[in-house]
Amino acid sequence: MTNIGLGCSKFTFAVYLANTPNMLEYQDISSVNSLVSGEVNAIGQACGNGWRKVFNVYAKLLYVLNPTDFDFAQRAPTWQQYRDSYLLQTGSATALLFSPPVLNANTQTIHIICGRTYAKDLLASGKLEANLVWIDDEFAIDVKNRLVVCPYFDYRQLSNIKIERLSVMLSGLVLDSSN
Incomplete structure (x- = not known):
């Protein structure tokens, strides 16, 4: 099976969604395609608030992860700058997959x-x-x-408290694999 989505082809952190951005250029992708600077914003502008929330929650999650276990937050001074300069770009190790x-x-x-329903x-x-x-x-x-x-990566469904909870769970996975 092939991974299909947006992000770094050498990802180590993958988020899976059931739907793709409703833009012509993303309808027929057949691999993992890296975004370029400004593309996250362009998708948010073209596809609406729902996609902005997905990218914002993704960046916020990466930014609150324990820095002992994950180095995402060390790349930018704020989650907003991380989102705009690194998220889903070449070398970011992050992916948003639709497969x-x-x-x-x-x-x-x-x-x-x-999302529980998608799973x-x-x-x-x-x-x-x-x-x-x-x-x-x-x-x-x-x-x-x-x-x-x-x-789902939305402020109401995955609130800041739930992002923190998810962060702890992810650190647990890292610790469990190192034993």
Whole structure:
């Protein structure tokens, strides 16, 4: 299976969404395509507030991750500058994928599926083979595959408190894999 989406082709941090930006240039992508400076903003302008929220929440999450476990926040002084200068660009190690996760327990890649409904659809269709343990109605985890299911990247669904909670879960995955 091929990864399809936006970001660094050598990603180690992948977020999965069910939908692509509603722009002609993103409808027929067949691989992981790096964005260039200004493209996150252009997608937000063309596709609306929902996509701006996805990029903002993604950048905020990367920025609050424990710096002992992840180095994203060390690249820019604010999450906004990180979003504009690094997120989903070549060398960022980040990806926003529209294809099902390709899981390999032997890699160090972190996988985050946005939305319980999307995760359950992937499982039901056989496009995802994972041993998810549901922590509550919103979060699930598969430690072996370094996979987390969380609320959709939207301020109301994934609030700052929930971003912090997700951050702790992701650090737990890093610590678990180092044992």
